[in-house]
Amino acid sequence: MTITITSLDAEFGVDITGVDLEKAAYDHGFLVQLRAALDEHRAVRLRDQRISPKTLTTVTEYFGPLLDIRRAGGNALHIPGHPMIKVISNENDPETGRALGDGNNSAQVWHTDSTTWEVPPSHIAFYCRRAPTPAPATRFLDMIKVYASLPEATKERIRTLRVMHHMFPRQIEVDIARNAPSRPVEDRRVGRIHPLVRRHLPTNLPILYLPVRRDSLVVGWTEKDSRALLDELWDHTEASPHRISVPLEPDDVVIWDNAALAHSRDGWPDSEGRTMWHVSAEGEVPTPRYGERAPNPIGLSREEERAAIAPFMQTIPAVESTPVGSAAAAG
Structure with a gap:
């Protein structure tokens, strides 16, 4: 193989060309190169790939044990025989009428997947199988650079804080995130406690590690003060220029560092179908940087x-910290 790596953007992210992933997935040398590219650039795209479910899981498994991220209790079809692939789709099987996977066509806010888990995914792979024309954009935001751009006084104020990540149904959908009322405060005290400034293990750099919900609680702070701080941090994050836009077209594969990057997506019309294979690799318990x-x-x-x-x-x-019983990862 003659591999070429080119920047997706001046900020971060690369395209890798000259690779047939169906073969390269079983080449340890390539996987080492892929890991190095992700450690440095945080997101990798490979276009025009024809890969099997086994190949997608093989590539992703190099980054850690695979996670079953399908929605618990659902009746979606997904891919029989491949339980670690979550199909994200707003389409139904034409013969049975069953949903092809979890998901819909709603736009999504900036988020990091599965922060309500004790051990969130380290890396995520998407393989686009079908998309509208033009393809809706998936966007990535570099939370290492977002942290670096904070005022020094803010960095000092948040460096040792921890936040309770509570579960909220469909919390990444734009309408839910912006308009759904908060849960009672006692419900928001149940979830996972993670550091607000997390360490990026490959580089030792600090990551701003935000909960999806702005009404989450900072440990030891009042509800009012928690909301004020998270509004401040999210407003800064959403205004950040440290982002790239990647419209995923059929046969595109994109793999990204879920600890370092937040992501969002555009919505698309009800009449259009989009289907994505989604695989997540387990990472590590988030480690405080400071x-x-x-x-x-x-x-x-x-x-x-x-x-x-x-x-x-x-x-x-002195708050309850119990597992949140949802295995539904955002997509």
Whole structure:
């Protein structure tokens, strides 16, 4: 193979050409190159690919164990025999009438997939099977660069904060995100606690790691102050120029770093169909980029150990942190 890598945009993201992914997926040397490209550029697109379900899962599995992200309890068809592929579609099977997958044609707000999970996906792959003409854009936003563009005073203010990511049905749809009323505050205290400034493991750079909902709660803060801060951070994020637009056309494959990038998409008419294969690889528990670390207890007596770690134990938030029982990832 003669691989060529060209920039999608001056900001980030690359096209890889000269690759037949149906063969390259089983070449370890190529997978190493692909990982290096993603570590540096955060998003990779390969166009004009004809790949099998097995090949898509093989490529994605290189980045971590695959996750079953299909909507729990649904009756969608998806791809029989390939449970780790979630089909995103607003179409139905012409013979049975069953939905071809999870999803609809709604526009979506900026979001990171599955932040209500303890271990969110590290990398996500989309394989476009069908799209309207013109293809609706999928957009990516570099949250490493968004963090870097924050005022220094804001960086200092948020560096050690943690946020409760609570589940809200269909929270990534534009109309729901903008107009649906908040859940009671006690419901918003149930979810996953993640650092607001997360470490990007490949580069050690800080990521602004936002919950989807602006009404999420900052641990230790009041509801009012939490909302004011998240409005400030989301307003800054949505105004950021550090973005690219990638209209996905049939046979396009795009893979991206789900920790470092937020994404959104345009909607399309009800009369048009769009079908995407979606595979996610498990990442790691989000690690705070900043913050104090408890001292090394090796060699201390039990009494000395308790005294040494007591200040850190007091910072554990007194809120319920239970798994959110939804396996529906955004798409």
